[in-house]
Amino acid sequence: MSATPLYGGIEAGGTKWVCAVADAGGRVLETGVIPTTTPGTTIAGAVRFFRRHRTLRAVGVGSFGPVDLRPDSPAYGHILATPKPGWSHTDVVSPLRTALGVPVGLDTDVNAAALGEWRRGAGRGRETVAYLTVGTGIGLGAVVNGRLLRGLLHPEFGHIRVPRDRTRDAFAGSCPFHGDCLEGLASGEAMRQRWGRRAEDLDDPAVWELEAGYLAHAVVNLTYVLSPERIVIGGGVAKRPGLLSRIRARAFDLAAGYPAAPALTVRAAMDEYVVGPELGDHSGITGAIELGMCS
Structure with missing residues (x-):
């Protein structure tokens, strides 16, 4: 296990969730792919991936949507009505935050891509x-x-x-x-x-x-x-x-x-x-x- 602070990322797509762990400089150390099946199974797979890294400081999620990004909303962190079967009104943030005990940042998958290109591309x-x-x-x-x-x-x-x-x-x-x-x-x-x-x-x-x-x-x-x-x-x-x-x-x-x-x-x-x-x-x-x- 690394003793240095690590940060997680999830590209939460309708077909697969790509999970990654990086160091504080953004260097990716490990990746994993989880098929997007039911919300419970998919989120549990992501939790298992990140639990191996005890120095994890936070996780960011770029999710397919639409998603509620308003922190003062009762539905914050939820995927809203979506064509993806079984995923409408799924809370993505709370289960990850509770299971991993770290802050979880959320945005859309395409906003995440914009951020990635802005910072490093x-x-x-x-x-x-x-x-x-x-x-x-x-x-x-x-x-x-x-x-x-x-x-x-x-x-x-x-x-x-x-x-x-x-x-x-x-x-x-x-x-x-x-x-x-x-x-x-x-x-x-x-x-x-x-x-x-x-x-x-x-x-x-x-x-x-x-x-x-x-x-x-x-x-x-x-x-x-x-x-x-x-x-x-x-x-x-x-x-x-x-x-x-x-x-x-x-x-x-x-x-x-x-x-x-x-x-x-x-x-x-x-x-x-x-x-x-x-x-x-x-x-x-x-x-x-x-x-x-x-x-």
Whole structure:
């Protein structure tokens, strides 16, 4: 057992929970993966993982959601109504805090990814950074002036409206709440429903031009609303070779040179403004550990 202070992180996803222990410098010492089954079984597996480390000081959790992040709410620390069967209204924080006897920090999985990239990845040295994840769904996390963005709840950027040419794209959308919101048009699930195949199996350039167009509108909307210094786009769909280049080109055209910031007026600067995650698949767990360090 290590005698030095350790910090835990959990990337709590709908398929698996990735658990990690790191030292005070953020160096990961051990990781483990727990399948996301029932809440009781999954949380118990995480507790067993962390109980092996007696110098654990705190744990941070970046969870799929939506989650209640308001400390004064009776439902603080709970996953709210979610499509994940059996997980609606699950208290994530209290069982971990009680079993491990340490503080537990909580945020959304995508806010955790934003924090990870801000502290140790593509957002280092910047005050305001946005992380847009495009996978099965679409989500947004952001660090604004050095603090994670929270408010009424947490950002639900996947449900913004974007322009749709119904002649070009007759698909009604996959979102059960809004139909053709951004997530309903451009998420991995939307692509699967529209084209009948998973995004990774689609090779038609027209498919990816359409996808890039929707995501470029998202980039411009995000730029005008939040004014981040960098936008990081991650998630499984975003790994498609060439997709980021298409998004940048289309976003640059949509911005039409306004306002007069280099990223929107110099094409080469857009390549440094909209980027992939420097931490790759480790953005979320890195940010979860950082949540623990801040608890």
